[in-house]
Amino acid sequence: MLEVLDLRHRFGELLALDGVSLTVGDGELVGLVGRNGAGKTTAMRAIMGILAPDAGEVRWQGGPVGEGERLRFGYMPEERGLYAQMRIGEQVAYFARLHGLERQAAARAAEHWLTRLGLGARAQDQLVALSHGNQQRVQLAVALAHDPLLLVLDEPFGGLDPEAVDSLSEVLREQGAGGRSILFSSHQLELVERICRRVVVLDAGRVIAAGTLAELRERLPAQLRVRVGGSTDWASGLAGVKVLGGDEEGVLLRVDPGVDSQAILRAAQAAGPVERFAFESAGLIDLYRRMISRGTAPGPRG
Amino acid sequence: MSRTRTMRLVAAREITERLRGRTTRLVTVITALLVVAGVTLPGLIRESSKPTRIGLVGPAARSLAPALQRGARAADIRLSLTDPTDEAEGRAALRGGRLDVLLRLAAPERTAQVEVEQTLSPTIRALISAIVQQTRLDAVLARAGVPASQVLPALAAAPVAVSALKPAAPEEAARDVAAIAASLLMYLSLTLYGTAVATGVAQEKTSRTAEVLLATVRPGELLAGKVAGIGLTGLGQLAIAAGAGLIANALVQSAKIPASIWALFPSFLAFFLAGFVLYAFALAAAGALVSRQEEVQSVLLPIAMPLILGYLLVFAAVGSPDATWLRVASLLPPLSATLMPARIALGHVAWWEIPLVALLMLGSIVAVARLASRIYAGALLHGGARLGWRAALRLRGR
Numbered sequence: 001m002l003e004v005l006d007l008r009h010r011f012g013e014l015l016a017l018d019g020v021s022l023t024v025g026d027g028e029l030v031g032l033v034g035r036n037g038a039g040k041t042t043a044m045r046a047i048m049g050i051l052a053p054d055a056g057e058v059r060w061q062g063g064p065v066g067e068g069e070r071l072r073f074g075y076m077p078e079e080r081g082l083y084a085q086m087r088i089g090e091q092v093a094y095f096a097r098l099h100g101l102e103r104q105a106a107a108r109a110a111e112h113w114l115t116r117l118g119l120g121a122r123a124q125d126q127l128v129a130l131s132h133g134n135q136q137r138v139q140l141a142v143a144l145a146h147d148p149l150l151l152v153l154d155e156p157f158g159g160l161d162p163e164a165v166d167s168l169s170e171v172l173r174e175q176g177a178g179g180r181s182i183l184f185s186s187h188q189l190e191l192v193e194r195i196c197r198r199v200v201v202l203d204a205g206r207v208i209a210a211g212t213l214a215e216l217r218e219r220l221p222a223q224l225r226v227r228v229g230g231s232t233d234w235a236s237g238l239a240g241v242k243v244l245g246g247d248e249e250g251v252l253l254r255v256d257p258g259v260d261s262q263a264i265l266r267a268a269q270a271a272g273p274v275e276r277f278a279f280e281s282a283g284l285i286d287l288y289r290r291m292i293s294r295g296t297a298p299g300p301r302g
Numbered sequence: 303m304s305r306t307r308t309m310r311l312v313a314a315r316e317i318t319e320r321l322r323g324r325t326t327r328l329v330t331v332i333t334a335l336l337v338v339a340g341v342t343l344p345g346l347i348r349e350s351s352k353p354t355r356i357g358l359v360g361p362a363a364r365s366l367a368p369a370l371q372r373g374a375r376a377a378d379i380r381l382s383l384t385d386p387t388d389e390a391e392g393r394a395a396l397r398g399g400r401l402d403v404l405l406r407l408a409a410p411e412r413t414a415q416v417e418v419e420q421t422l423s424p425t426i427r428a429l430i431s432a433i434v435q436q437t438r439l440d441a442v443l444a445r446a447g448v449p450a451s452q453v454l455p456a457l458a459a460a461p462v463a464v465s466a467l468k469p470a471a472p473e474e475a476a477r478d479v480a481a482i483a484a485s486l487l488m489y490l491s492l493t494l495y496g497t498a499v500a501t502g503v504a505q506e507k508t509s510r511t512a513e514v515l516l517a518t519v520r521p522g523e524l525l526a527g528k529v530a531g532i533g534l535t536g537l538g539q540l541a542i543a544a545g546a547g548l549i550a551n552a553l554v555q556s557a558k559i560p561a562s563i564w565a566l567f568p569s570f571l572a573f574f575l576a577g578f579v580l581y582a583f584a585l586a587a588a589g590a591l592v593s594r595q596e597e598v599q600s601v602l603l604p605i606a607m608p609l610i611l612g613y614l615l616v617f618a619a620v621g622s623p624d625a626t627w628l629r630v631a632s633l634l635p636p637l638s639a640t641l642m643p644a645r646i647a648l649g650h651v652a653w654w655e656i657p658l659v660a661l662l663m664l665g666s667i668v669a670v671a672r673l674a675s676r677i678y679a680g681a682l683l684h685g686g687a688r689l690g691w692r693a694a695l696r697l698r699g700r
Contacts, residue, residue, distance in 0.1 A: 048517045050683060075517040081510030086319060097311055098518050142514065 001025050002150055002181050007046050007056035016042040017053060018205035024150070024181040029172060031192035032185040033288060034202035040185040041078050043202065044152050047183070048075045060150065071100045074148030078155045078185075080139045082127050089114060089123030092141045099146035106145070113141035117167070133164055140168065144175075151175060153184035157191055169195050193284040201291055209291050216287050223286075224253040224261070226268050227276035234271030238264060250276050305523055312519070312527025313534065316502070320535045329494065330539045337547040340483070342554045353380035354426055356403040357392040363407040363414075369433045376462075379425055393417065405430060410441050478620050480563045481647035484570050485640040487540075488577060489613040492639070495536040496581045496609075497602060502528055503589030503678070504598045512682045521679035529582040536578065563647075570643050576663045577639025580670055581609065587674035590681040591689045601688075612640035623650040633659050635666040 002024040009017040017039050024030045032040050045051040047058050049070055060069045083091055092110035093103075101109060114120050117137040119130075127135055136159060143151060151172075157165055172195060176182055186192050192199055193213060201209040201216075209216055227250025228234055235243050235251055240259035244252040255261065261279075268274045320326045358364045367383050374381040384401070386392035395401040396417060403426060406415040414434045416422060503525075506512045515524055544567075588601040615637065619628055623645060632641035638659050645651050673695075680697030681689050689697075 045513075045683075050513060050516050071518060073517065075514065077510065077513045077517075079510040079513065081506075081512065081514050083319070083511055084509060085323070086315075090318075094311070094315055095514065095518075098308065098515070139514075 001061060002047070002183065003057075003059040003062075004043070004047060005057045005059065007043060007053045007058075009042055009046065009051065009053040009055075015205050017046065017056070020056070020202065020205065020207055022183075022200045022207060022210060024183045026181055027176050027179045028198065029176045029182045029184070029196045031196040031199040032183060032202060033187075033189060033192055033199055033284075034185075035292065038202040039205040040202055041154055042205075044075075044077075044154050044183070044185065047152055048073060071146070072149045074143040074146065074151045076139055076143040076151075076153040076156055078158075080136065082135070082139060082142065084128045085126055087124050088119065088127055088130065088138045088141075091127065092138065092145050095142045096145040099148075101146055109145040109147070110141065113145050114138075116171070117141055133160055136160060137164070140171070144171070149180060151180060151182045151184070153182070155186060156184050157186055157188050165191065189284040189288055199284065201288065203292060213284060213287070216284075216291075219257055220287055220290055221254045221256050223280040224255050224264065225276060225278050225280055226250050226253060226264070226274065228268050228271050229273040229275055231271040234268060235264070238267055252280075305520070308519055308523045309527040309530065312524055313531035316528055316531025317535050320498075320532070326535065326539070330542055333539055333543040334546040337543040338550040341547045341550045353382040354403060354423070355382045355384065355401050356405055356426075357384050357386045357395055357401045359386055359389050359392045359404065359406045360408065362409050362412075363405050366405075366407065366433055366437060369436060370429070373429050373433050373436075377425065377429060379429060403430075407434065410434070410437050476563055477647055477649060480566060481620055481644040482616060484566070484647055485613055485616040485644045488570075488574055488640050488643065489609060491536055491540060491574065492577055492581050492609055493606065495532050495578060496585045496605075497598075498532050498536075499529060499582045500585040500589035500602055501595075501598055502532065503586045503682075504592045504595055507590055507592065507682050508595050516683065521682060522675045525583070525586055525675055525678050529579065529586065533575070533578050533582065537575075540574070566643075566647050569646050573639055573643040576660075576667065577636065580636055580639065580663070580667050581605065583667070583671045583674040587677040587681075587691065587694075590678045591691060591694060593688045597688055608636050609640070612637040615641055616644040619644050619648065623648045629655070633662060635663050638663060 004020060004022045007017045007020040020039065020043050022030070022032075022043075032043070034040050042051065046053040046056070049058075049065065058065050063069075086094070089107075089110050092114060093106040096106035096109050097103065111120070111123065114123055117140060119134060119137055119141070122130065122134070127138060130138065136156075140153075140156065143153065153172075156168060156172075160168060169191070172182055172184070198212050199210070199216070200207055209219070211219070223244070226235070232246050232251060235241055235253055240256040241264060242254040244254050246252065253264070255264065265274065265277060268277065356370070358367060364385055370381060370383065384395075386395060386401075386404075389404075389406065392401065392404045392406075396404050396419060399419075402418065403422065404417040406417075408415075414430060416427075416430065506515065506524075512524075584605050585602060588605055589598060591601050592598055615628070615631060618625075619632070619641060622628065628641070628645075631637050632645050633655065642651075642655075642659050677691050677694040681694035684694070684697055
């Protein structure tokens, strides 16, 4: 299990991490979401030991992270970085060897992953000869080839076509099923929703929410659509309920957590025949928007 | 994982990739060709000072042969004399380039007829003139009844014994050449491989490969591996060039490089390695400061300055190898990298200067490597604009 405890880091005037804590269990896929500059990349760099945070701690399986532990971490940085002129087969094997694999094992792993990611025939090609999407696959192979126990992937889906997105999702699920811990960041929230059970939302260097999607929904105001025959203003004045709007579909209500929905139903019935009474299930995008707009000032990195 | 293993891996990648690159192969071939040319050309040029071939036509001319040879020996001129059967054959030989001079003399009293392809060198002209005059005088004396045997020794061209006040040491010229050649080679290879280190570092930084690397590799290991890999590649190239030179020397046997010059090679090698390591660390740190590949040249310049200075001062060293300021400068790194091997070649180094220069060099390598590693570690992941080295030192790396 990866434990990140109260990371704090400042770049000059800029507070990049303001007490970030999160955990990724064994076999768990955790999505790290947040707008640009929220601190996702800085947090991931601190986890990978590339950046020494001002304060806080990163622990792996209950102990501090040393070089030995880091050899079993796999990393895909947001700004992709590989040798342009190097052949991709040798390149993947080289990074696997830097992570401790012996020559032959590294060559086998490189072949396995390039084949798995559909680049088996191109092992002799230089990286520059590949398309952007294929270069990204090589970067993923580099992160995976040494069979890491923890995968830290910064925007792994960025710039991928739908087919590549599917194959990457499949690889990640497979890694999770194999007991690997995976932390990845993404702007594509529908993807995060599809792949992860748990998300961590960062804003302005702070974790503003963390948990399963269901938990997040419970903690946030729900949206309720109610249509009452012949009445539209029955809901105003209900405690913990705000009318967001109304049309021929009825009124849209924002219901604070903890408000008894049955009380709302009773109020609606008192006003007229209830033709529709439905919670609108909020996707991650909705949840995210609501979380971000809920009182958190825009982050210093905007 | 052990540090040496990581460093070996980094160095091995550096070597493999460089050997695969076209530039490296081209540079290797060009260096080898230059060295071979340097070894064989002096021999080929000396070839042209071969004996002057003179064809003697007719009995009167032929009778000049012994006197010509004696005169030539005294004047330190090399002659090769032949006897064409007649004028026509001699002229044909002249035209065909088998003769340089065709000399006809109908009788001793007559004017000597000389034919050449284009010009007659003044020494050969003076020699022929003197010998003909001597033969005439000889004939006149014989007619006057003076026996030739009494006069001839007095008439023979007199050898001149020369003694110099400041005799040149037998290998001084060779030593001057060795000093300049060694420092030129040093300067060129330090520039070439030093730039390769800086460019390589800048590439890893600007391509963001450094971030992937630093997730597992310490900056110091990465830096040391890179310097070692490029250094070994350079050393290999120099070895190939030196080998080609040796083979050429053995085949042509013309350069006549004195044994004492060959004996200088180990010290040249030591200074090359030390100088390379010193400059490479500094240049790697400089390469880490850039934000774009195009900036590499401008950050290299301040570090290249002492290298250029050290090279130019070698010419001063050849002129006045014992000047005090030069002795001091040749002890100080980084100038010592080019100046000291040159002074060693010139043979004006006191024994105690060697351990002193080694100590100063090693000390500055350690200091520069430490400072460079810190700058490198701080600057490598810095994404923004080009950094100053002070700013890089303040950045915290791992």
